[in-house]
Amino acid sequence: MNDIDVNRVLSQIRSLSEQAANRPANVAAKSPTESGFGQLVGNAISQVNQTQQTATQLQQSFEMGDPSADLAKVMIAQASAQVSFKAMAEVRNRLVSAYQDIMNMPI
Numbered sequence: 001m002n003d004i005d006v007n008r009v010l011s012q013i014r015s016l017s018e019q020a021a022n023r024p025a026n027v028a029a030k031s032p033t034e035s036g037f038g039q040l041v042g043n044a045i046s047q048v049n050q051t052q053q054t055a056t057q058l059q060q061s062f063e064m065g066d067p068s069a070d071l072a073k074v075m076i077a078q079a080s081a082q083v084s085f086k087a088m089a090e091v092r093n094r095l096v097s098a099y100q101d102i103m104n105m106p107i
Helices: 003-022 037-063 071-103
Strands: none
Touching: 037 071
């Protein structure tokens, strides 16, 4: 490295250090309730639930004769809800299997 590169790197380090010092402490540290695996699973379950509720509402609208709810939309929504539910059930099964494998490991 020549002197120009060293000075440039040193100035970048100083600017990053100043930015880190000026950052509020609450932004750097996230609480476990804001993010994590449990929150991720909960969000996925909520999305599957929302997909199923939307499909049910479309189905009921079609049954009541609503002209905006055609059969194709209803069938696609039902298929989407079914696929998302099966995927969630498979993820649950794999999580349970992984948990059982870990619990059966000798210490």
